[in-house]
Amino acid sequence: MSVLIYIEHAEGHIKKSANEVLTYGTKLAAQMGTSAAGLLLGTVKDNLADLGRFGVTTIHQVSNETLNQLDSQVTAKAIADAATQTGATVIIFSQTPTGKSIASRVAARLKAGLVAGAAALPDTSNGFVVRKTVFSGKAFANISITSAIKVIALNPNSLSAVETTGIATVSPLTLTIDAAKITTTAVNIISGEVPLTEADIVVSGGRGLKGPENWGVLLDLAKVLGAGTACSRPVGDAHWRPHHEHVGQTGVQIAPNLYIALGISGAIQHLAGVNRSKVMVVINKDPEAPFFKAADYGIVGDLFEIVPQMTAEIKKLKGIV
């Protein structure tokens, strides 16, 4: 009985979401009176022993280069085999695009109950009950997992990674790895931008910006804040911004610490993608815009006047000239 935490990496580096699941898995193991170990498939440039700072004592590594590319079928079998070999009964993933493509496979392979989109640590006082977001963040469901093996995929940004000073032991694991059926032919990382789902701060624009040529004010604000950029659906549909920036019920769902909405009315479908943000700020010229009901801070006014002042003010605060 132990907890196994799947560590995602890309381009040779461990992802921020991995720090969160390592923290989560370690806390869960402590709660269950058992141990937690990380699992890394493939190779990275980062020092794996350093991951001990999130509380794990062991990192199992299967350093097979072919695992650096994702074929969910191959990866899921490797994870399930690793879980069996190490005696893991709870397996933790991050509910990221990568996690979504493998956690479900691992669960089905091991006949393990899955809670995908977990928002908190399980309640293990009576059974095993995990809280997850449902209805696009409008509610939570407490789900009981009744199978012997359990799989949890944790929503990114639902808990902060806690760092201490530990060092983990890296232990090589040998598994039979199948040949991939999927061939990755290109990887296009949108460079120079903060990935939306990992961004701490997101600045988002709606139809109120009037046209793609006006995005400069938004981009300037995002730049001083080191923020990711997002948009409402009509903005994506009109190709004012790339479609991967579209947030909401039918777009990307995000949960940053700070979400700044500029010229977005706050339709229920838009809120469904952003309502897990910790702090929401709305700039809209219409005092009746529904977004104000969901927001934490707001200014009623013309974004073209207000946003440059926000940028200037933050620059002052950060000492940027």
Next chain:
Amino acid sequence: MKILVCISKTPDTTSKIAFKNNQTQFDEAGVQWIINPYDEWFSLVRAIEIKEKDAASIIHLVTVGGADCDPIIRKALALGGDEAFRINAESNDSFYIAAQIAELAKKNGYDIIFTGKEAIDYNSSAIGGMIAELTDLPYISLATLFTLDGSTATITREIEGGEEVASVSLPVVVSCQKGIAEQRIPNMRGIMAARTKPLQVIEPSPIDALTSIVSFELPPAKAGCKMVAADNVPELIRLLHEEAKAF
């Protein structure tokens, strides 16, 4: 090309989310039911487009649910499915649902199995991966482009901070999202035709659910929006910095 499109019934996106029976059940009062948008707008339309190019293709639809799913599946037939299966069982457990669909898929043998990116009620994004595992097929999630060249599919999928292009030989399971197709509206001819298209109700295979819903909760209400005057932008920044500690 034999295609299976998985269709789920979800509350309309504007539905009021409330719970009853001591917060253990979703309150369906006044709720409008729709085809899950990812299934209707993206996976089903992409399947129809494939059939429009290759008339020999067959589109099967499947839903796991009770008789209240029939209007939804009829609408999907009106958009362009050929034949539908309703597996007569109610469950919220992803494994149970996926295993039912996998049984059908194994029996009928499909070249492509499409699901939506996620069901907008329980947001698990899990059924596609599970079907793929249970049928031992490759799975590509969150696809934004899907092209076919003979029996090879080239698929663009979302990854963190970008996209990845992959190619794979059929059969394959794919979960679909925005980009892969454009939403369509059913026309009168389709609606008429749907009435006579076969909708077969099949009884579920004996499979154990691995999870169950204990209760629901609504998030605590927000304290309300703190309004700052338009001529006092520095105050907003001060609040964000000092009070909300947001940066």
